[in-house]
Amino acid sequence: MxxxxxxxxxxxxxxxxxxxxxxxxxxxxxxxxxxxxxxxxxxxxxxxxxxxxxxxxxxxxxxxxxxxxxxxxxxxxGLLGADHQLSPLQESLVARGAIQCGFCSPGVILSAHALLDRNPNPSDAEIRDALVGNLCRCTGYVQIVEAVQEAADRLGSESDV
Ligand code: FES
Ligand code: FES
Incomplete structure (x- = not known):
């Protein structure tokens, strides 16, 4: 049924x-x-x-x-833009080497996306807290946190122009 x-x-x-x-x-x-x-x-x-x-x-x-x-x-x-271009957050993860096998990446990206929606300028601690439910076996998290911080900086400077 x-x-x-x-x-x-x-x-x-x-x-x-x-x-x-x-x-x-x-x-x-x-x-x-x-x-x-x-x-x-x-x-x-x-x-x-x-x-x-x-x-x-x-x-x-x-x-x-x-x-x-x-x-x-x-x-x-749903995060892909027109013509399937990556979001700034996705681009930052790629650029920082924060995606290796990629299995965790959709979940990491969506958790980070939700964080940046509610807090456009998070601290490293706030990023780590937002990602606490997303386990990654590959990157050790440093690159992931750096990538989210970089995306926040990029999005902030884009909204300033
Ligand atoms: S598959 Fe849902 S939390 Fe692991
Ligand atoms: S990139 Fe492999 S589990 Fe995160």
Whole structure:
């Protein structure tokens, strides 16, 4: 049995049939093809499945799909600009070597994006705090924090012009 739900996905209205107890992660990846959202632990520990719901960071592996009715979901695919150009945040992560295997990167980027939306000028401690739910096995986090700081600086100077 499925129930139809409607919600906004990266700015476009979608209607999908979901089963009771189905996870948002599976609806995004399997039903809607948003494979940028990754599954790591599947139990709320690693942050690989991070998406934004109404602008707030959630773990899609723990989020019941039925509860997404009427809400707004942003996945990593939703951050690409026209012609698929990377956002300043994504560019900074690439430039700083903060993306290696890339498995954690969608979740890291979405958590950092949410941070910069609510706090355009975060301290290093605030960046680390915002990313505490996103585990990375590759970079050791220094480059990630530097990249987010660089993106904040870039976005700040762009808004000054
Ligand atoms: S897959 Fe969701 S937190 Fe790890
Ligand atoms: S870049 Fe590999 S897990 Fe973060």
């Amino acid at each position: 499925t129930l139809d739900i409607s919600f906004s996905l990266n700015g476009a209205e979608v209607v999908v049939g979901v089963r009771p107890h189905q996870r948002l992660l599976d609806v995004l990846r399997r039903t809607l093809g948003m494979t940028g959202t990754k599954e790591g632990c599947g139990e709320g520990e690693c942050g690989a499945c991070t998406v934004l719901v109404d602008g707030r960071v959630v773990n899609a592996c723990l989020y019941p799909a039925l509860e997404i009715e009427g809400r707004s979901v942003t996945t990593i695919e």
